[in-house]
Amino acid sequence: MNELIANWTRKDLISIESLTREEIDTVHALAKHFKEIMATNPASLPSLRGRTILNLFIEPSTRTRIAFEIAAKRLGADVTLVEQAASSLTKGESLRDTAQVVEALQADTVVLRHSAAGSPLYLSKILNVPVINAGDGAHEHPTQALLDTFTMREKLGQSLEGKKITILGDILFSRVARSNIFALNKLGASVTLSGPATLVPDGFRQLGVEVDLDLKSALADADVVMLLRIQHERQTSTHFPSLGEYKSLYGLNQERASWLKPDAIIMHPGPVNRGVELDSSLADSNRSVILQQVANGIFNRMAVIYLCMAANNKNLISE
Amino acid sequence: MSSILWIKNGRVIDPANKRDGTGDLYARDGVIVDSLSESELKAAEVIDAQGAVVCPGLVDIHVHLREPGQTHKEDIASGTRAAAAGGFTTIVCMPNTSPVGDNPGTIRRINDSITRNAIVNVYPTGCLTVEMKGEQLAPIGSLKNEGIVAVTDDGLCVQNNEIMRRAVEYARMFDLPVMDHCQDASMTQGAVMNEGYWSLKLGLKGWPSAAEDLIIARNVVFSRQFDAHIHMQHVSSAYGVDIIRRAKKRGIRVSGEATPHHMYFTDECCKDYDPVFKMNPPLRTEEDRQAVIEGVLDGTLEVIATDHAPHTADEKDNEFDIAPFGIIGLETALAASLEVLVHSGRCDLSFLIARMTHMAAEILNLPAGTLSTGAKADITLFDPDAEIVVDPDQFHGKSTNCPWNGKRLKGKVLRTIVAGKTVWDGNQITAQ
Ligand SMILES: [Zn+2]
Numbered sequence: 001m002n003e004l005i006a007n008w009t010r011k012d013l014i015s016i017e018s019l020t021r022e023e024i025d026t027v028h029a030l031a032k033h034f035k036e037i038m039a040t041n042p043a044s045l046p047s048l049r050g051r052t053i054l055n056l057f058i059e060p061s062t063r064t065r066i067a068f069e070i071a072a073k074r075l076g077a078d079v080t081l082v083e084q085a086a087s088s089l090t091k092g093e094s095l096r097d098t099a100q101v102v103e104a105l106q107a108d109t110v111v112l113r114h115s116a117a118g119s120p121l122y123l124s125k126i127l128n129v130p131v132i133n134a135g136d137g138a139h140e141h142p143t144q145a146l147l148d149t150f151t152m153r154e155k156l157g158q159s160l161e162g163k164k165i166t167i168l169g170d171i172l173f174s175r176v177a178r179s180n181i182f183a184l185n186k187l188g189a190s191v192t193l194s195g196p197a198t199l200v201p202d203g204f205r206q207l208g209v210e211v212d213l214d215l216k217s218a219l220a221d222a223d224v225v226m227l228l229r230i231q232h233e234r235q236t237s238t239h240f241p242s243l244g245e246y247k248s249l250y251g252l253n254q255e256r257a258s259w260l261k262p263d264a265i266i267m268h269p270g271p272v273n274r275g276v277e278l279d280s281s282l283a284d285s286n287r288s289v290i291l292q293q294v295a296n297g298i299f300n301r302m303a304v305i306y307l308c309m310a311a312n313n314k315n316l317i318s319e
Numbered sequence: 320m321s322s323i324l325w326i327k328n329g330r331v332i333d334p335a336n337k338r339d340g341t342g343d344l345y346a347r348d349g350v351i352v353d354s355l356s357e358s359e360l361k362a363a364e365v366i367d368a369q370g371a372v373v374c375p376g377l378v379d380i381h382v383h384l385r386e387p388g389q390t391h392k393e394d395i396a397s398g399t400r401a402a403a404a405g406g407f408t409t410i411v412c413m414p415n416t417s418p419v420g421d422n423p424g425t426i427r428r429i430n431d432s433i434t435r436n437a438i439v440n441v442y443p444t445g446c447l448t449v450e451m452k453g454e455q456l457a458p459i460g461s462l463k464n465e466g467i468v469a470v471t472d473d474g475l476c477v478q479n480n481e482i483m484r485r486a487v488e489y490a491r492m493f494d495l496p497v498m499d500h501c502q503d504a505s506m507t508q509g510a511v512m513n514e515g516y517w518s519l520k521l522g523l524k525g526w527p528s529a530a531e532d533l534i535i536a537r538n539v540v541f542s543r544q545f546d547a548h549i550h551m552q553h554v555s556s557a558y559g560v561d562i563i564r565r566a567k568k569r570g571i572r573v574s575g576e577a578t579p580h581h582m583y584f585t586d587e588c589c590k591d592y593d594p595v596f597k598m599n600p601p602l603r604t605e606e607d608r609q610a611v612i613e614g615v616l617d618g619t620l621e622v623i624a625t626d627h628a629p630h631t632a633d634e635k636d637n638e639f640d641i642a643p644f645g646i647i648g649l650e651t652a653l654a655a656s657l658e659v660l661v662h663s664g665r666c667d668l669s670f671l672i673a674r675m676t677h678m679a680a681e682i683l684n685l686p687a688g689t690l691s692t693g694a695k696a697d698i699t700l701f702d703p704d705a706e707i708v709v710d711p712d713q714f715h716g717k718s719t720n721c722p723w724n725g726k727r728l729k730g731k732v733l734r735t736i737v738a739g740k741t742v743w744d745g746n747q748i749t750a751q
Contacts, residue, residue, distance in 0.1 A: 017520075094637050116638035117522040118592025137640070139522030175522060206516045 001033055011312040012124040012131045013304050015140045016182040024186060028150050030303035031296070038074070038299070047306060048077035054107035056098065057134070058084045059115040063270055064134050064144075067294070068111045071301035080105060095122050102127060109309055112136070130308035138173045144269055145179035147300040148226065149187060151293050155265050156223055161188035166218050168250060169228035169277055170199045172239070176269045177228060181207055194218035195250055198239040215250060219259045226267040227252060227277045243276050253279045257287070265289050321348050323359050324696065324739050329368025333375060334673035335689035344373055346696035349738035353692050368700055371733050374672045376408025376439075376697030377653065378679040378688045381473070381498075381552055381576060381624035383645070384410075384441070386432060387425070388417025393629040393717050395429075396436040398649070401627070401716035403743040403750065405649040406732040408697035409440040409680065409687040414451075414467075415474040421446035421457040426465035438742045438750035439735075440697070442468045442685060447486045447497065453477040456486055463493045468683045471498035473552060474599075476534055478504055484541055491547040496574075496683055498550045501534035501559070502600065511640055513586040513601040521589065523639060526601050528556035535559045539566040542573050550682055551575040553626050555600040557610030564619040574682050575620040577611045579648060579655040582623075584608075584722060594635050594642030595722045598628075612659060615674060616666060622679040623671075625652045629718030650714050651723045654730035657703055662729055668703060696739040705731035715748060 004026045016024070037045065053072040057065050060083060072079045082101060095116075102110050102123070109130045112120045117137030124131040135141040149160065156163055165184050171177045171193050181204075184191045191209040193200050205211055212218040219225060232243050240246055252266070266278070266288045274280045282288060324346040332339045345355045345363075355363060384398040393401075395412075402410050412429070414420025420429065426443055433441045445462035449455045451472045459470055470490050476499060477483040490497050507526045512518050514525025535551055539562060542549045554560055554575045563575045580598060585605050588596040596602060614620040628645025635642050648655075656675065660666050680688035687697060709726050711719035735743035742750035 094641070096636060114638075116640045118639050121592055122638070137522050138524075172519075178520070178522060201519065203516060203519050207520065 001030065004029055005307060005310050008307040008311050011308055012120070013142055013308055014120050014124055014131070014133050016142045016145050016179045016186075017140070019186070021186045024146065024149065024183060027146050027300060027303045027307065028153065030307065031146075031150055031299040034302045035296070035299045045074060046076045048072070048075040048309065051077045051108040051309065052106070053077045053079050053109045053111060053305065054102060054105055055079055055081045055111045056102065057081070057113040058098065059113050059135070061113055061135065064113060067297045068134060068301055071298050071305060074298065075302055075306060077305075080107065095119055099123055099126050102129070109305060130312050132304060132308060135175055137175065138178070139175055140179045141175040142179050143297070143301050143304055144176050145183040146304065147293055147297040148180055148267060148269070149183045150296050150300055151267065151289055152224055154292070154296070155289060159188070160184065163189045163223040164192060164221050165189050165224045165226060166192045166194060166222040167226045167228065168194045168215075168218070168252070170230055171195060171204060171228070172199045172201060174228050180226065181209055185209070192218050192222070196240045196246070215256065216259055219256065222260060222264055224265050224267055225252065225260060228269070229271065230273055230277050247276050251277055251279070252282060254281060257282055267293060270294065322739055323347050323355060323363040324366070324736070325355065325360060325363035326366045326368050326373055326698065326700070329371050329373035329700065331373045331690070332669050332672050333690040334669050335375070335677035336691055338690070339669050344690065344698065346698075346739045349696050349740070351690055351692055351694045351696050366700070366734065371700045371702055372668060373698060373700050375676040375688050375690050376699045376735065376737065377406045377675045378409045378685065379407050379625050379627070379649065379652070380411040380622060380679050380683055382410045382412050382627045382649065383415070383629065384412040385629060386416060387428060391717070392631055394436070395432045395441065397715065397717045398627070398629070399437040399439045399441060400748050401647070401649040401714060402439045403735045403737070403748060404715045404732065405651070406653050406699040406701055406735055407439060407649060408699065408735060408737050409442070409685060411442045411444060411468060411683060411685070413471065413473045414444050414446045415472075419446050419451050420444065420462070420467070421449050421451065423458065423461045423465045426462055426467060430466060438748070439737050440687065442466070442683070444469045444471050444498065446470065447472045447477060447490070448482060451475050453479055453482055456482070456489055459490055459495065460493055463495060467495070468685060469496045469498050469550070471500070471552070473498060473500045476500045476502040476504065480537060483537070487541045487547045487549065488545050491545060496548040496550050498552050499534065499538055500552050501531045501538065503530040503533045506530035511597060511601070512589045513603045515586060515604055517586045517589055521592070523589070528558060528603060528607065531556050531600055532558045532562060535562050539563070539571055539573055542566070543569075543571045546572060548572045548574070553578045553581065553600055553624070554611060554614065554620055555581045555603050555607060557607045560610045560614035560619055564614065564617070567619060574622070575614065576622045576624040577615050577620040578624060578626050579652050579659070580646060580722060581611050582608065582615070582659045583655050588722065589639070592639045594637060594639050595646065595720055595724070597639060597642055597644055598646055599644035612665065615660065621674065622682055623652065623656055623674045624679065625649055629716055630720050631718055632720070635720045646720050646722055647714070647716055647718055649716065651709055651721060651728070653701060653732060654707060654728035655723060657730040658728055661703065696736060698736040699732065700734040701730060701732045703730050705729065707731050
């Protein structure tokens, strides 16, 4: 394990696109290690005692924030939260201001959630401490993809080579979709995108994925169907007529789930619009791995925080 | 006592007069003359132009000088110094100032400042609509009386077709060209870069080229219907170039401009989210870039213009989503255009100079861009092969939002002469 950690040289986690397959494997190996330790000894790991992690959530997200908070605390770190409920785009919270906040608070690591794509990259270039992207606009949500692929590996086997993963819904505005596309491509899975043409533009083929707007064939042979949250009010109001129409065309219900292979699993980054993109009966069924995703999110984020901080401060490893 | 200028042994390129060859050029009292007497030659200021190209002073019909109202970004003094350093002797400034140029008083105020502060020739344009809101015609006739050379809501685009139609009809009465920034705003809400592979990958809101093409097509329709001259500013899309090309073949009075940046960069440049590559219209694909170059080469886009758009470093140092659109261009236009068009072997020097001199002047009927006998002695000397390393900190404008920062380009402006007087000597501004 120490060798894996020593081979990790990134201080920041900005995107999946920039990671190698080996780096994804490293995060997963360490996440698995943390998961095993936590199963036998749920007390905090002391590795990061005395360190401060700044959760900088310029765009609100309760789930991701809490997951990062728990991950940091399990590693023994202190967590400081700065939330900016209002959109930075309207309030003029600039990245420079953000960077100054980080420096003033003397954080050892920053977890940044921001509505502007590219903001973690910007911050990582001006800060000496690790920057971990917790979602930047419609760009990437790398830890989500890491926990998603980790969960798939638990369910489908370590190799995702040749597995068919269908991502369904609002791909255009989804950072989760982008990060998963990059991660799954690197892991050798084949990705199919489906949903309304306005949210699943053909241009995505250039990222090395299938675009199949016919739900039945998109679901056929899939090993995983990953649903995305549909938010008609947000950004997508001109892109499809109504939630009702979305549900009637693309909502996953019992009948459509029967088009899936019997052992196919259902994933969702949450929170689920029950009855829109996914029926409650399916969300709570044993095909759904939504709660495992949440749990695995902690271990993968522990791994990412630990790796980046270790890369930035080699003393952490020997401690 | 008259002032006399003798530029010796340069390669004189004057496309308007189909001149290209080594020779001398003379001026007396700020005007080009055929020859000088023996005694005048003795008294003349002699400029040795051996190895240099001597051409008409460059003309840029699309410049933002930010005065009045945003003089922290640029003003008429600093902007015309940048122009001089870039080899431009005549520039046309856009009316999206603060207040905007939609009334005679503001145009008069701009002209007063030009008289006091400009070191090159500056011609103002006026707005098409009141407050550039696209709702009501600006007093175009009164603006013409103050000396505007064209009307434009540049920065914005009139969305209402009825208003645009009336603006075109009305401006034609005063023989004023309409310059249009072609952008269907309903398709570009929140958009910050070209819609395509890179916007999908980067998760930035995409701006389809259709938003530009639709307005270009509309303008072609109005130009044909009213036999009015409509000039498409900063054309950036392949299909847009094609629409203009086909319209011109049918004799429709449209014209178009290409910017050095749309000929030089593509949307791939946005991949690190650096707002210095954020511009309006956005940098587009390689296919679009090549189409813009082709448009210049086949005469569809008859002029190169910079859309020089200064913003402070603070404004640009922001999220890509928040940073303002626009880059400066006056001090890099010649070298960047030389690189794309001439050093690449796609056209000769004379062809490029035509697009940056008399053809630009002719779009707006400006008295500039030639070395004809009797013309104003506005002259630029440059070395097309001298290498420069672009350093915006050495620029003469107030802003440094330059995407060529750090790049090596070939093409150095050695001297800029306005009305027979040197305003830039290759190292510094020499005008008072
Ligand atoms: Zn414009």
